[in-house]
Amino acid sequence: MRNAREQIVFIVDDDAAVRDSIQELVESVGLQAEGHASAFAFLDSFQPQHSGCLVLDVRMAAMSGLALQEQLNKRGFKIPVIVLTGHGDVPMAVQAMKAGAVDFIQKPYRDQALLDSINAALVLDAAARHSSSVAESLKHQLATLTEREREVLNQTLTGSTSKEIARKLSVSPRTVETHRQNLLRKLGIGTVKELMLHLVPQVRDC
């Protein structure tokens, strides 16, 4: 099995010669590559937890690159896509970019230009995965809070003091303090100040 952290450059092109040459290029700089001869073959084997990027040929017989892009969007797969084409025109480039492609490169391409684009896409994917895993783990931690703790957290985030929260919830300030200690412990955060500094935007999103 592959290490989940290892990034893979997926290459989807029905021209074996092009596929192989891109694969060679990618591997020559020490990156992992995986070639597929069709959009269907790629979709069959792709697992969204794989980090990486996709180098995609536009013109393929069964399912075009743009149609595959649409499929990926529909399935919520966020892998960055670099569209490669031998016969690009402005409307096609606009369509691919608007569908979320990170780049649109015409053949013949310069090796370095393609590698630069691939590297940028890999960085992008790693960053997106990191921020979504931070949000994910916070979501899990938030789920462990009791209803009261959640209430205290929400009030705290709006800037209310212990006294104000106590009054609103009809409990003693001391009880609010206890809830607050517990929820900080559960979230793995040291102080209320830290909570405000780092988590306000993320908690609100969850």
Next chain:
Amino acid sequence: MADKTVFIVSEDPTVRDSLSKLVAAAGLRAEALPSIEVWFRTAAPEFPDCLVLDTSADSLVGPERLAEFARACARMPVLVLVHRGAVQTAVHALKHGAVDVMQKPLQAEILLERIRKVIAGEGEEDAVH
């Protein structure tokens, strides 16, 4: 919509002139400038409505020009016009924040329609031209 200003940027005075006339005839205010750099120096209101950039082969080439373009895109919707086949320019424009790219030659009515939608905040729709 009559109080909205469309900034028209082209290094070609003929294009500046004809686009200005077109925009003015549609009841919008037009202000024409030779470059985005000049826009930043002289025009740049606090809340600009929209900018139409007519590109030549080297309009969006080089990190400085692209950074400036991206700064403009952060301020207002920027609609980019490219020559037929200028794929690289189109890609650069969209990568750096253009709201849309349209290929010349263009029918006046199609361009105006797009400008109106962009000003109305409907720039993100997936129209492809």
